[in-house]
Amino acid sequence: MTEIDKQIQDLKERLQYIQDIFGNRENANVSLLGSKLNDFVQALPSLGPSQIKRQLGSLSDLFTFLENKLEKELTPMDRVRIVRHPQRICLKDILENVYDNYTEIGGQGEYSIDPSMIIARAYITRNVGKKIYKQPVMVIGQEKGHGQEFRNGGSVKPWGNAKALEYMKVAVTENIPIHTYIFTPGSYPVEDYPGAAQQIARNIYAMAGINVPVVAVISEGGSGGAEAIGLADTRIMLSHGYYSVISPEGAAAIEGRAKSGGRISPELVESCARQLRITAQDNLKMGYIDRILQEPALGARPEHFDFFKKLRQEVILATDEIILSVRGIKLFRAIALRKLNNPNIYVRWGLSQKSGERLLWRRYQKYRSLSQWAYRDSTPAWQKYKRAVSETSWSVYSFLRYEFFGRHQRAITHLAEDVQGEVHALFGRAMHKASRLLRKLPGVKNEKEEVCQLTTLSTWEEGMSWDEHCRYISPQANQDRTLPCPNTVKFNCLDLWAPDLFGDFAGVCSHCGHHFPMEYEWYLFNVFDPRSISEFSPRLESLNPLDFEGLEHKLDQAKKQTGHKSGCMTFEADIKGIRVVVAMLLARFRGGSVGAAEGEKFSRAVEQARRKHMPFLAYVHGTAGIRIQEGTNGLIQMPRCTLSVRRYLEAGGLYLVLYDTNSYAGPVASFLGCSPYQFAIRSANIGFAGPGVIRETTGLDIPPDYHNAFMALSRGHIQGIWDRREIRNNLHHALRTMGGEFLYYR
Amino acid sequence: MKKHKILIANRGEIAIRILNACRKLGHEFVCVYTKEDAQSEHCTEALKQGGPNTLYRISSYQDPNEIFAVADDSEATAIHPGYGFFAEDFRFARRVVQRTRKLKFIGPSWKIIQDLGDKINTKRVARRLNVPTIPGSDRPIVDDLEAEELARSLFNFQNEQGVEQPVILVKASAGGGGMGIEEVHDLDRFRTVLRGIKNYARRQFRDEGVLIEQRIFDFxxxxxxxxxxxxxxxxxxxxxxxxxxxxxxxxxxxxxxxxxxxxxxxxxxxxxxxxxxxxxxxxxxxxxxxxxxxxxxxxxxxxxxxxxxxxxxxxxxxxxxxxxxxxxxxxxxxxxxxxxxxxxxxxxxxxxxxxxxxxxxxxxxxxxxxxxxxxxxxxxxxxxxxxxxxxxxxxxxxxxxxxxxxxxxxxxxxxxxxxxxxxxxxxxxxxxxxxxxxxxxxxxxxxxxxxxxxxxxxxxxxxxxxxx
Amino acid sequence: MIDIMALLNEIKKAPYREITVSAPHTGRIEFAVKDTGIKVDGATGTWSERPGTLLARLIREGNAKPLHAPEKGEVVHFFDIEDGQFVQAGTPLLNIRHFLTKQEVIDIILKKALHLFKAPEKGRYYFVSEIDIKIKSQGLRSVNIRDGDEALILSRMKRETIIHYEGPDGIIYTTYFNSNESVEMGGPLFGVCPEDQVNNIKTVIDKIQSGWEEQE
CATH class of the missing domain: 3.30.470.20 (ATP-grasp fold, B domain)
Structure with a gap:
C-alpha cells in the first residue's frame, strides 16, 4: 500500500469513527466531511501527485478542524458511544504507554479465569536528579480489548472480580499503591459462585480497608461493575467517559416499561443519558470524581500518545498526593503538597502503619461527606442540636463503659469465672449429695406440692405467646377472598382464605410453607417487643437531586402512600429484651430503592449502633437496587454505606442482614452483601440482576427459581433461611449465639 | 319457623342421616360429592329426595372453597359439617360466619371449637373446675430441669398409687395423632427421650414444649x-x-x-x-x-x-x-x-x-x-x-x-x-x-x-x- | 415383534388426539377463548415456565384461576356451557385437537411394543428406593428388572404394600405413573424392554424420527 492509500484509509477510518459516534443523527459537518472525502476519492485518478498531497493536507486539516467543532456538539449519549467504540483506548494500551514495564498476572489473551479483568504488576521509573527510581504499582482494571469477543466488553464475571480482590490484597502485603482502570458497562450478572452481587460486595468491603493508596481512572463507569474496583482515594475521570448507575439503555427500558409498554425509542435513551448526569463534568460538579483528564477531541484513541503522557503524569501526581497527605507531620505534609507541581520531587510510595490508618480514616471521611446535598434533613435545628449532644454523650458513655471500665471489668469477670469453675468442680458433688439429703428431711420436703401439680391446675405465665402478641392485623386479611398458592401444582395446596392466611398464618401457606408478601408493619409488631420501637431521623427526606423527569411526582406519591419520607426506616427496638439498631428498606417506597437519603439514614444507623455498642440489623423488606433516577448520587451509596459498615464491624459490631421478598442489585452488591451473617426468609429472591436483565445482557435463559433463597444458600451467598413465623425466635437466638458474652463487642 | 337450606359438607352415611333429618325438620338441603364417590347412596338419596339441583360435584371434600362456592350458588343458608372433614375446624366455622355472605354453622361457635380443640386448654379448664384429668403436666414444659422433676414425681406418684410398672408418656405439646409421643419406663432413660422429642418437636412444629403424662393401661x-x-x-x-x-x-x-x-x-x-x-x-x-x-x-x-x-x-x-x-x-x-x-x-x-x-x-x-x-x-x-x-x-x-x-x-x-x-x-x-x-x-x-x-x-x- | 409400519400408518390416518379441558373445581367460568378454530399453545420455555394460551378463568371465592391450554392445538368444540355460568368440578368445557408430536407417536408405539407392567390395584405407586435411586442418578434404561423383583410400593388407605414385578426380564424403558396421582387398576405403570430387543426398539424410534412429520 502506498503512503497515499494509507492516508486515505486513515481518513476513511476517522470518518467512520465520527459517523459511529454521532449515531443516526443528521449532522451537516459530518456529511460535509463525507462528501469532501468522497469527492477527493472520486477525483483521485485525475489528480497529479502534488495536487494529491496538497488536497490530502487540506482534507486532513478540515478533519481536524471539524473534529474540534464536533467535539462541542457531543451529547451524553455520544460519549457513551465513544467509550464503547472498538477504537477507544483500552487497558492494554495504557499498560504499554503509561507504565514503563509490566507483567500481566493470570492472563494471556483469552487464557484467563476472566479475560475481561486484567491484573498487572507494573512500574513507573522516575529520574530525580541522577537517581532512577522504579516505583511498583498493582494495576487492576477491565479490558475491552478493542472489541475482542472473549473480553466480553469488559463485563466482568464474579470470579474476575474475585481475582481483582485477591491482588488488591497482594498489593497490601507488598505495600504498593493500586491503580485501577474502569472500563466496564457493568458486571456480568450471573449468580454462580462467588456470585456477581456478593463478590462486588466483598470487593467494596475489602477496599474500604485497604491501607495502600488507590487511584481509580474511569473511562466507562457502569454501575456495580465500576464500584467493584472503584472505591479509591482519588478518582480521575477521562473527559469523554461516563460514570452512571445504569446504562442509558437500561434506564430507558425501565422508564419505557412504565410509560408505553415496552417500545424504547432512541430519543428516550438520549433523554435518559442526559437526565442521569453521567458525564465527567456532571460527576465532578456533584463531587463523585476528583478531577477530569482532558482527552483529545472526540475521545482518546490508541494513537494519541500525548494523552498517555498526560495520563501518566496524572496518576503519578495523584498517588504522590495521597501519600503525602497522610504521611508524617501535618506541617510537613502541607509543604510537600504545595511543592507537588514540581515533578522532580520524588515521593516514596510505601506507607507506614500509622499513615495507613490515617489513609483509611481520610477515605472514610471523604465518602461519608459525599452526596450530602442530595437529600433534605428537615429535622428542626434544636432537635439536631439535641442529637449532636446525645451522640457525644453516648460516645463518652460508650468509651467509659466499654473501653475503660469494660476492659477492667472483663479481666475481673474472667478471673472470677475461672475461680468459680474451680469451686464448682470441687464442691459440685458434695452439694449434690447435700441437696438430696436436705430433701429427705421432713421440714424441707416439697414433694406434696409437686404431686398436686400432677392432677391440679398449675400456674402458667404464658408470657408473650404468638396470639397475644399478634395484634397487628394485615389489611390483606380484611378481604373475603381466597388466594392461590403458587405451589399448587407441585404440592396440591388449596386456595387460602385471606383472613386465615394473613390473620392466622403470617402470610405463609399452611400446606407447603410458601411465603406470600407481607407488609413491613407486620414485622414491626411481630418481631420486636411491643412498644419498644423508637424511630430516629424520620425527617430525613428523599429528593430528586437530578430533577429527573417524573421522579418528583413518584416520590410524593410514595411519601403519601407510606407516611415515610424515604425508603429506609431506622429505629432502635428490643428483641426479647436485647436492644438492636435496625435499618429497614421498605419495598413499598419506590421498590425499596436506595438513594442519597436512604444511604445517609443507613450510615447514621450504623454509626448509632457503633456509638451505642448495639447489634445492627438490616431488615430488607425488599429492594430493587439503587434508585436509578438519582444517578451517581444513588450509586455512591454503595461504597459510602459499606465504609460505615466496615468501621462498625472493625469496632466489634454484630451486623445481621435479613432479606425478605425480592432483594437485588446495588445494595446487595455492597452494604448488605458484605455482612458475614445474611439470612433470608423463605420465598425471598436474592441476586444481582433480575431475570429480564440477565436475559438481555447475557442471552442466557434463566430458570424460574434462579434467584430463590434456597439457590442462594446452595451457592453460598447467604448463611441461612428462616421461616417468617420464626423470625423473632431466630433473631433472638442469633443475637445470643453470635453476640456471646459481651453480646456485640469484642 | 324460617325455612333453611342446609349444605351438607360431608359424604357417606352421615350425609344421608343429615339429609333425612333436614327433610323431617322441613328444611331443604344440598349435597356434594367427588368423582370417586359418584356411586355412593348419598348421591342417589340427594337426587331422590331433593331433585337434580341438590347435588353438586366438587373436586374435594377437604377444600373449603368448594363448599362455599356451592353454598353460594345453591343459595344455602346453613352448613352442616357432619363428622371428620370440617367438623372440628374452627377456621372453617369462623369463615362460615365471618364471610361476606354469612351462613349458619351447625355446630358450636368457632371460638369454642378452637378452645376445646386445644388439648392443653381443655385440660386446664378441667383442672380449674376440679374435673379429673390424666396425671401429669397441664402446660408445655420447656425447661429440662423442670421436665425431669415432673417426670420424677410422676413416677413417685404412680408408685404411691400402687401402679406396678409405672410408665410415663412424653409428648410434643404441639403434636397430635400419635406423632411425637414416646414412653419412658424408668427415669434414667428420661433425659434421652426428652431430648429426642424436643428435637423432633422443634423440627416439626417449631415449638419444643413437651407434655409429660402418666400412661394408663387397661382402661x-x-x-x-x-x-x-x-x-x-x-x-x-x-x-x-x-x-x-x-x-x-x-x-x-x-x-x-x-x-x-x-x-x-x-x-x-x-x-x-x-x-x-x-x-x-x-x-x-x-x-x-x-x-x-x-x-x-x-x-x-x-x-x-x-x-x-x-x-x-x-x-x-x-x-x-x-x-x-x-x-x-x-x-x-x-x-x-x-x-x-x-x-x-x-x-x-x-x-x-x-x-x-x-x-x-x-x-x-x-x-x-x-x-x-x-x-x-x-x-x-x-x-x-x-x-x-x-x-x-x-x-x-x-x-x-x-x-x-x-x-x-x-x-x-x-x-x-x-x-x-x-x-x-x-x-x-x-x-x-x-x-x-x-x-x-x-x-x-x-x-x-x-x-x-x-x-x-x-x-x-x-x-x-x-x-x- | 409388532408391525410398526402398519401401526404408524394407522396413526397417520388420524394423527391427532382430542383433549378435553374440564373445570378443575367448581366456580363461575369466563371464557377467554370463545370460538372454535382458534389455535392455542401449550406451556413453553426451557422449564415450561411460560403457561399455555389462556382458555378461561374459573372464578371461585374471589379468586380467578386461569385455565391454560395443556398442549398445542386447535379449539374444535365447546360444550354447552354459557359464559359466566357456574360449573361443577370436572365439567367438560372444550376440546382441543392436538396433533401428535414425534415423542407422542413414539410413546404410543412403545406402549404396544414394550411389556407393560400394570397396576394390580388402584392407588398411588412409588418405586422402591433401590430402583428410585438408580433412576435418579443414572436415568431410565439403567435399571435391569427380573421376574419377582421388588419393584414398587403401593400406597393406599394410609398403608404401603410392596409390589413384585411380574413379566419378562429386561430394562425399565419408560414409566407411566406419577407418585402424586392415583393410578387406576390395570393402568400401565412402566414398560419393560427385554434386553435382546433393545436394538429393535431403537430402530423403531429411528424410523419414527425420520418418518413422522409433525403437523401444526
Whole structure:
C-alpha cells in the first residue's frame, strides 16, 4: 500500500469513527466531511501527485478542524458511544504507554479465569536528579480489548472480580499503591459462585480497608461493575467517559416499561443519558470524581500518545498526593503538597502503619461527606442540636463503659469465672449429695406440692405467646377472598382464605410453607417487643437531586402512600429484651430503592449502633437496587454505606442482614452483601440482576427459581433461611449465639 | 319457623342421616360429592329426595372453597359439617360466619371449637373446675430441669398409687395423632427421650414444649353425650362405652349405657362413675358456654378412676346408639335433628327430666377389613349386601343394595353402622348376634378373592361387651 | 415383534388426539377463548415456565384461576356451557385437537411394543428406593428388572404394600405413573424392554424420527 492509500484509509477510518459516534443523527459537518472525502476519492485518478498531497493536507486539516467543532456538539449519549467504540483506548494500551514495564498476572489473551479483568504488576521509573527510581504499582482494571469477543466488553464475571480482590490484597502485603482502570458497562450478572452481587460486595468491603493508596481512572463507569474496583482515594475521570448507575439503555427500558409498554425509542435513551448526569463534568460538579483528564477531541484513541503522557503524569501526581497527605507531620505534609507541581520531587510510595490508618480514616471521611446535598434533613435545628449532644454523650458513655471500665471489668469477670469453675468442680458433688439429703428431711420436703401439680391446675405465665402478641392485623386479611398458592401444582395446596392466611398464618401457606408478601408493619409488631420501637431521623427526606423527569411526582406519591419520607426506616427496638439498631428498606417506597437519603439514614444507623455498642440489623423488606433516577448520587451509596459498615464491624459490631421478598442489585452488591451473617426468609429472591436483565445482557435463559433463597444458600451467598413465623425466635437466638458474652463487642 | 337450606359438607352415611333429618325438620338441603364417590347412596338419596339441583360435584371434600362456592350458588343458608372433614375446624366455622355472605354453622361457635380443640386448654379448664384429668403436666414444659422433676414425681406418684410398672408418656405439646409421643419406663432413660422429642418437636412444629403424662393401661373408653343450646341450657343423653377398638385405636363397637351393673359386677361403683363423668361433663359444658352437640371422652382406669381425655365438638358416628335408648315423650330421639334445631338458634324445648333412658343399645361398625391381619382394609367390589328388617335394628349405610359397589380407596373405610336395641344386655346381645348372623356382605377383589369383613370379630366381641 | 409400519400408518390416518379441558373445581367460568378454530399453545420455555394460551378463568371465592391450554392445538368444540355460568368440578368445557408430536407417536408405539407392567390395584405407586435411586442418578434404561423383583410400593388407605414385578426380564424403558396421582387398576405403570430387543426398539424410534412429520 502506498503512503497515499494509507492516508486515505486513515481518513476513511476517522470518518467512520465520527459517523459511529454521532449515531443516526443528521449532522451537516459530518456529511460535509463525507462528501469532501468522497469527492477527493472520486477525483483521485485525475489528480497529479502534488495536487494529491496538497488536497490530502487540506482534507486532513478540515478533519481536524471539524473534529474540534464536533467535539462541542457531543451529547451524553455520544460519549457513551465513544467509550464503547472498538477504537477507544483500552487497558492494554495504557499498560504499554503509561507504565514503563509490566507483567500481566493470570492472563494471556483469552487464557484467563476472566479475560475481561486484567491484573498487572507494573512500574513507573522516575529520574530525580541522577537517581532512577522504579516505583511498583498493582494495576487492576477491565479490558475491552478493542472489541475482542472473549473480553466480553469488559463485563466482568464474579470470579474476575474475585481475582481483582485477591491482588488488591497482594498489593497490601507488598505495600504498593493500586491503580485501577474502569472500563466496564457493568458486571456480568450471573449468580454462580462467588456470585456477581456478593463478590462486588466483598470487593467494596475489602477496599474500604485497604491501607495502600488507590487511584481509580474511569473511562466507562457502569454501575456495580465500576464500584467493584472503584472505591479509591482519588478518582480521575477521562473527559469523554461516563460514570452512571445504569446504562442509558437500561434506564430507558425501565422508564419505557412504565410509560408505553415496552417500545424504547432512541430519543428516550438520549433523554435518559442526559437526565442521569453521567458525564465527567456532571460527576465532578456533584463531587463523585476528583478531577477530569482532558482527552483529545472526540475521545482518546490508541494513537494519541500525548494523552498517555498526560495520563501518566496524572496518576503519578495523584498517588504522590495521597501519600503525602497522610504521611508524617501535618506541617510537613502541607509543604510537600504545595511543592507537588514540581515533578522532580520524588515521593516514596510505601506507607507506614500509622499513615495507613490515617489513609483509611481520610477515605472514610471523604465518602461519608459525599452526596450530602442530595437529600433534605428537615429535622428542626434544636432537635439536631439535641442529637449532636446525645451522640457525644453516648460516645463518652460508650468509651467509659466499654473501653475503660469494660476492659477492667472483663479481666475481673474472667478471673472470677475461672475461680468459680474451680469451686464448682470441687464442691459440685458434695452439694449434690447435700441437696438430696436436705430433701429427705421432713421440714424441707416439697414433694406434696409437686404431686398436686400432677392432677391440679398449675400456674402458667404464658408470657408473650404468638396470639397475644399478634395484634397487628394485615389489611390483606380484611378481604373475603381466597388466594392461590403458587405451589399448587407441585404440592396440591388449596386456595387460602385471606383472613386465615394473613390473620392466622403470617402470610405463609399452611400446606407447603410458601411465603406470600407481607407488609413491613407486620414485622414491626411481630418481631420486636411491643412498644419498644423508637424511630430516629424520620425527617430525613428523599429528593430528586437530578430533577429527573417524573421522579418528583413518584416520590410524593410514595411519601403519601407510606407516611415515610424515604425508603429506609431506622429505629432502635428490643428483641426479647436485647436492644438492636435496625435499618429497614421498605419495598413499598419506590421498590425499596436506595438513594442519597436512604444511604445517609443507613450510615447514621450504623454509626448509632457503633456509638451505642448495639447489634445492627438490616431488615430488607425488599429492594430493587439503587434508585436509578438519582444517578451517581444513588450509586455512591454503595461504597459510602459499606465504609460505615466496615468501621462498625472493625469496632466489634454484630451486623445481621435479613432479606425478605425480592432483594437485588446495588445494595446487595455492597452494604448488605458484605455482612458475614445474611439470612433470608423463605420465598425471598436474592441476586444481582433480575431475570429480564440477565436475559438481555447475557442471552442466557434463566430458570424460574434462579434467584430463590434456597439457590442462594446452595451457592453460598447467604448463611441461612428462616421461616417468617420464626423470625423473632431466630433473631433472638442469633443475637445470643453470635453476640456471646459481651453480646456485640469484642 | 324460617325455612333453611342446609349444605351438607360431608359424604357417606352421615350425609344421608343429615339429609333425612333436614327433610323431617322441613328444611331443604344440598349435597356434594367427588368423582370417586359418584356411586355412593348419598348421591342417589340427594337426587331422590331433593331433585337434580341438590347435588353438586366438587373436586374435594377437604377444600373449603368448594363448599362455599356451592353454598353460594345453591343459595344455602346453613352448613352442616357432619363428622371428620370440617367438623372440628374452627377456621372453617369462623369463615362460615365471618364471610361476606354469612351462613349458619351447625355446630358450636368457632371460638369454642378452637378452645376445646386445644388439648392443653381443655385440660386446664378441667383442672380449674376440679374435673379429673390424666396425671401429669397441664402446660408445655420447656425447661429440662423442670421436665425431669415432673417426670420424677410422676413416677413417685404412680408408685404411691400402687401402679406396678409405672410408665410415663412424653409428648410434643404441639403434636397430635400419635406423632411425637414416646414412653419412658424408668427415669434414667428420661433425659434421652426428652431430648429426642424436643428435637423432633422443634423440627416439626417449631415449638419444643413437651407434655409429660402418666400412661394408663387397661382402661375403658367412655363417652358422655352432651347437648346444649345457645341460651344456656345443657342436657346429657347418657354415656357410651367404646372400648372395643381395632389395633389402630379405631372404634368398632359402641354400647350405651357405659356400664351395666345390673348384670355385670365391677371392681368399683359403676353407677357412681357414670354419674360422676356426666356431672363433670355438664360442669365443663356450662363453664365454656357450650352451644351444640358434643362428646366428652373419658378413660376409666381398672380401679374406677375417670380421667377426662378430650372433648369432641361435633356429632359423632356413634350418636345413634345414645339416641336409640333415649326417649322424650316416649319417642325415640334423633340427635342430628336436635343438633340442627339448635344450630339454627332454636331453643331446646325439653328439660333433662324429660329425657328417659330405656334398655341398651349396641352399635356395630361394619367394615371390609381383615381383623386377623392387623385390620388391613380390604379393597374390591361389594356384590351382595343385605340384612333383614327388624323393628329393633337401625341400619345406616351409603352402600347401594341393588347394584355392585367398588369401595373407594380415598376415604374412611366404614361401610355401615348397625344399631341394635334390647330390653336389657342379654336381649341386646342376642339380637346383635342374630343381626350379624343374618347380615350378608359379599364381594370379590381384582384377584377373585372373597371379601374380608370384620363380622366375625364383631360377633366375638359381643359376648364380652361391658365386662371390665 | 409388532408391525410398526402398519401401526404408524394407522396413526397417520388420524394423527391427532382430542383433549378435553374440564373445570378443575367448581366456580363461575369466563371464557377467554370463545370460538372454535382458534389455535392455542401449550406451556413453553426451557422449564415450561411460560403457561399455555389462556382458555378461561374459573372464578371461585374471589379468586380467578386461569385455565391454560395443556398442549398445542386447535379449539374444535365447546360444550354447552354459557359464559359466566357456574360449573361443577370436572365439567367438560372444550376440546382441543392436538396433533401428535414425534415423542407422542413414539410413546404410543412403545406402549404396544414394550411389556407393560400394570397396576394390580388402584392407588398411588412409588418405586422402591433401590430402583428410585438408580433412576435418579443414572436415568431410565439403567435399571435391569427380573421376574419377582421388588419393584414398587403401593400406597393406599394410609398403608404401603410392596409390589413384585411380574413379566419378562429386561430394562425399565419408560414409566407411566406419577407418585402424586392415583393410578387406576390395570393402568400401565412402566414398560419393560427385554434386553435382546433393545436394538429393535431403537430402530423403531429411528424410523419414527425420520418418518413422522409433525403437523401444526
Amino acid at each position: 375403658n373408653h367412655l363417652e358422655v353425650q352432651i347437648l346444649a343450646d345457645s341460651h344456656g341450657k345443657v342436657v346429657h343423653f347418657g354415656t357410651r362405652n367404646c372400648t372395643v377398638q381395632s389395633i389402630g385405636r379405631q372404634k368398632r363397637i359402641e354400647v350405651a349405657p357405659g356400664f351395666y351393673p345390673q348384670s355385670i359386677s365391677y371392681a368399683f361403683d359403676a353407677d357412681k362413675v357414670l354419674n360422676d363423668i356426666i356431672d363433670y361433663s355438664l360442669r365443663m359444658a356450662r363453664e365454656v358456654g357450650y352451644n351444640s352437640i358434643g362428646t366428652w371422652e373419658w378413660i376409666v382406669s381398672p380401679m374406677g378412676n375417670p380421667f377426662l381425655m378430650e372433648v369432641n365438638t361435633r356429632i359423632q358416628v356413634e350418636n345413634g346408639v345414645s339416641a336409640i335408648i333415649s326417649r322424650i315423650g316416649g319417642q325415640e330421639v334423633d340427635l342430628i335433628q336436635e343438633q340442627i334445631r339448635l344450630g339454627l338458634d332454636e331453643r331446646m324445648h325439653f328439660e333433662q327430666k324429660d329425657i328417659r333412658f330405656e334398655g341398651l343399645g349396641i352399635e356395630y361398625r361394619i367394615l371390609a377389613e381383615d381383623p386377623e391381619n392387623a385390620f388391613t382394609p380390604w379393597v374390591g367390589r361389594i356384590e351382595n349386601f343385605s340384612w333383614p328388617d327388624f323393628p329393633w335394628l337401625r341400619m345406616h349405610t351409603h352402600i347401594p343394595r341393588e347394584r355392585a359397589y367398588d369401595i373407594p380407596t380415598e376415604f374412611d373405610p366404614n361401610l355401615a353402622l348397625g344399631i341394635v336395641w334390647g330390653q336389657d344386655l342379654e336381649q341386646a346381645r342376642d339380637r346383635g348376634i342374630r343381626f350379624l348372623n343374618q347380615l350378608v356382605l359379599e364381594g370379590r377383589n381384582y384377584m377373585g378373592e372373597p371379601l374380608k369383613s370384620n363380622i366375625q370379630f364383631l360377633k366375638e366381641n359381643t359376648r364380652k361387651l361391658l365386662v371390665f
